Amino acid sequence: MIISASRRTDIPAFYSEWFINRLKDGYVLIPNPRNPKRLGRIDLSPENVDCIAFWTKNPAAMLDKLGDLDSMGYSYYMQFTLTPYGKAIEPGLPPKAELLRTFAQMSGHIGAIRSVWRYDPVIVDDRHGVKWHIERFSEMCANLCDYTERCILSFVDPYHSLNGRYRPLSQGEMTGIAAGFSEIAKRCGIALYTCAEEIDLSQYGIGHSVCVGQSLIEKIIGRRISAKKDANQRAACCCIESADIGVYDTCPHGCTYCYATANPKAALRRAAEHDPRTPMLTGYPNGDEIITECPGAARKIVQYSLF
Numbered sequence: 001m002i003i004s005a006s007r008r009t010d011i012p013a014f015y016s017e018w019f020i021n022r023l024k025d026g027y028v029l030i031p032n033p034r035n036p037k038r039l040g041r042i043d044l045s046p047e048n049v050d051c052i053a054f055w056t057k058n059p060a061a062m063l064d065k066l067g068d069l070d071s072m073g074y075s076y077y078m079q080f081t082l083t084p085y086g087k088a089i090e091p092g093l094p095p096k097a098e099l100l101r102t103f104a105q106m107s108g109h110i111g112a113i114r115s116v117w118r119y120d121p122v123i124v125d126d127r128h129g130v131k132w133h134i135e136r137f138s139e140m141c142a143n144l145c146d147y148t149e150r151c152i153l154s155f156v157d158p159y160h161s162l163n164g165r166y167r168p169l170s171q172g173e174m175t176g177i178a179a180g181f182s183e184i185a186k187r188c189g190i191a192l193y194t195c196a197e198e199i200d201l202s203q204y205g206i207g208h209s210v211c212v213g214q215s216l217i218e219k220i221i222g223r224r225i226s227a228k229k230d231a232n233q234r235a236a237c238c239c240i241e242s243a244d245i246g247v248y249d250t251c252p253h254g255c256t257y258c259y260a261t262a263n264p265k266a267a268l269r270r271a272a273e274h275d276p277r278t279p280m281l282t283g284y285p286n287g288d289e290i291i292t293e294c295p296g297a298a299r300k301i302v303q304y305s306l307f
Contacts, residue, residue: 006246052076084136107147121156134180
């Protein structure tokens with residue numbers, strides 16, 4: 001089983017102690033997003049977990065726990081979303097210089113191949129034009145080129161929950177950014193990909209990639225895995241199946257483009273009330289829930305493969 005931790009919230013930033021406790025206890029309870037009276041129980045034993053895909057905007061709180069992950073025998077990688085936006089868009093994040101140092105520290109422990117940089121989302125408006133993005137991307141590449149092998153970019157999606165705050169990019173804006181980014185990334189030795197985008201940018205050397213990808217996971221774990229496309233994601237998303245252990249409306253970062261936090265006040269309250277000892281990210285079971293064992297036998301193929 002591949003564990004996603006998490007598309008729904010920032011577990012490394014706010015819930016790393018809880019996550020390590022869940023690994024030690026060997027399971028986690030996940031409320032159904034549409035029916036909180038139904039809980040899924042996921043086996044988190046090392047034998048059942050092939051790899052853990054982390055999603056974060058600030059893994060500083062988890063850096064001292066990476067040794068625990070290693071000693072317990074888990075394979076994992078970090079997807080670090082690092083953009084150049086200021087407090088008006090990302091109010092809850094530390095200064096960018098601090099985040100760049102955190103990225104370097106993270107990569108120093110887990111290596112460049114497991115340190116994936118996400119420049120996501122690309123927002124174009126009066127303050128953040130194509131030229132501005134190209135200049136900021138160049139600065140960030142200069143700081144990160146020794147610490148990552150790939151960068152995944154994604155253009156902002158105007159989700160209904162964002163109330164028209166951001167507009168979709170035009171074709172010209174997307175190709176302009178692609179042309180500028182590709183030249184910079186090539187000079188810095190960083191492979192550039194898009195995430196869940198229908199536009200074909202292959203003429204700029206930018207391929208379609210996936211956040212939970214079979215080839216990357218196989219390189220990390222040193223074995224081939226049996227996998228199929230995750231049918232629960234958007235049509236343009238090519239991620240393989242994973243079990244997400246996060247909960248919506250629990251991330252206090254407050255990023256204005258976030259689709260996973262529709263109620264910022266609820267997110268702040270839930271984070272403040274969080275107990276790292278509970279089997280659930282938020283609260284305890286009441287005892288009247290229906291608990292279902294989530295299927296997910298390990299997907300490793302027995303034969304070893306050399307990469």
